[in-house]
Amino acid sequence: MHDQVLAPLARGEQAAYRRWDWEHDRYAEWHTLAATDLLLVEGVGSGAEPGWQLESALIWLEADRNERFRRGIARDGELYLPHWQRWAAREEALFAVDGTRSRADLIINTSP
8 A cells, every 4th residue: 555555646646556356365457546635545554554654644443343243244245254354363463563543543433
């Protein structure tokens, strides 16, 4: 994210990223982004090192693990449970090392 999107945009250049194809577990097509003054970046690693240094604000959306799994499985189906479990383990490891939540400008709890 940092090298392909945030850093080029910070220099006023065009950026590009590859979409992740969850169904085939690999990168898919490239998408380009023109230079812009405002960009909303979402995703697990979007507020992590080193990209957070180029961000104006960090909003942390929070829900407990069971609620996140419930939402994900409701959206993606039971076949995605192993992917969700793997992703959750990686997410927890990243946040423990990076301290992303502690840098948040705003924390919103999305649990019911």
